[in-house]
Amino acid sequence: MNMDDQNAIWLPSSNFDAGRNGAPIDRIILHTTEGRFDGALSWLRGEAAGSSNRDSSSHYLVSADGSRIAQLVREADTAWAAGNLAFNRRGINIEQEGYAGAPSGSGEFSDALYAATGALVGRVARRHSIPLDRQHVIGHMDVPDPNNPALHGGIDHHDDPGKAYDFERLLRIANGVNDERLSCRYFEETHHRVCDRFRAFWESYGESALLTFGYPLSEAFRDADDVLVQYFERARFEWRPGSGQNRWDVLLGRVGDEASGPARQVNAASFAPTLP
Numbered sequence: 001m002n003m004d005d006q007n008a009i010w011l012p013s014s015n016f017d018a019g020r021n022g023a024p025i026d027r028i029i030l031h032t033t034e035g036r037f038d039g040a041l042s043w044l045r046g047e048a049a050g051s052s053n054r055d056s057s058s059h060y061l062v063s064a065d066g067s068r069i070a071q072l073v074r075e076a077d078t079a080w081a082a083g084n085l086a087f088n089r090r091g092i093n094i095e096q097e098g099y100a101g102a103p104s105g106s107g108e109f110s111d112a113l114y115a116a117t118g119a120l121v122g123r124v125a126r127r128h129s130i131p132l133d134r135q136h137v138i139g140h141m142d143v144p145d146p147n148n149p150a151l152h153g154g155i156d157h158h159d160d161p162g163k164a165y166d167f168e169r170l171l172r173i174a175n176g177v178n179d180e181r182l183s184c185r186y187f188e189e190t191h192h193r194v195c196d197r198f199r200a201f202w203e204s205y206g207e208s209a210l211l212t213f214g215y216p217l218s219e220a221f222r223d224a225d226d227v228l229v230q231y232f233e234r235a236r237f238e239w240r241p242g243s244g245q246n247r248w249d250v251l252l253g254r255v256g257d258e259a260s261g262p263a264r265q266v267n268a269a270s271f272a273p274t275l276p
């Protein structure tokens with residue numbers, strides 16, 4: 001079973017805060033466990049796994065060989081990982097099996113770990129429209145101390161994932177999965193695709209999506225106000241980043257065939273049937 005991520009196993013932790021207290025999700029924060037996968041997993045799951053830990057958790061835990069990804073906390077909820085409440089609320093935290101103290105170039109982090117974490121970071125970034133750069137993909141060591149912003153590593157000055165960790169390599173891998181064509185769903189019925197956040201939103205309605213929205217009548221395109229929109233048989237999707245209406249930032253407009261008429265004239269190419 002998986003919760004937010006297709007490649008993760010859902011092994012919930014009891015250590016989290018529901019929701020984000022209104023904060024936008026705009027950081028991905030990487031860690032190392034400083035211990036083995038199985039021990040870290042039961043520790044971070046807290047009471048849910050019978051451990052005594054009531055203070056820390058993480059959204060994800062990736063094994064050193066990249067073969068296992070556990071999700072412990074829903075992306076919509078706040079994990080306790082960064083030693084800084086504001087950064088926990090805005091961040092998706094990813095623990096990796098490994099050690100921060102490794103000297104640079106020692107080969108401490110395997111190719112498979114970078115591949116697994118990089119792909120996970122790419123998927124998380126796509127779900128929340130987080131830019132894939134060093135300002136938004138950070139280490140625990142980059143998180144300010146809430147009591148003294150001149151210091152870093154959160155309140156306890158952690159230094160993970162450490163100097164040996166190659167963020168540039170990680171970002172190259174993450175960017176590689178940031179490809180729109182990978183996440184489209186094609187509808188034979190109307191010869192249009194639904195991609196990315198619009199697809200996630202459409203599919204979040206499950207079996208009632210067709211009844212609620214109908215099939216796509218166009219591709220996604222930018223309207224005269226530079227808003228990304230897409231027309232469906234019974235709805236117009238608008239991407240409004242930061243609107244907070246739902247986790248996909250999709251707003252609904254009502255349409256009928258007559259309402260889509262002007263948009264059809266101005267954006268004829270987007271309404272023309274397309275190939276998958």
Ligand SMILES: [Zn+2]
Pocket residue numbers: 030031032081140158160
């Ligand atoms: Zn950490």
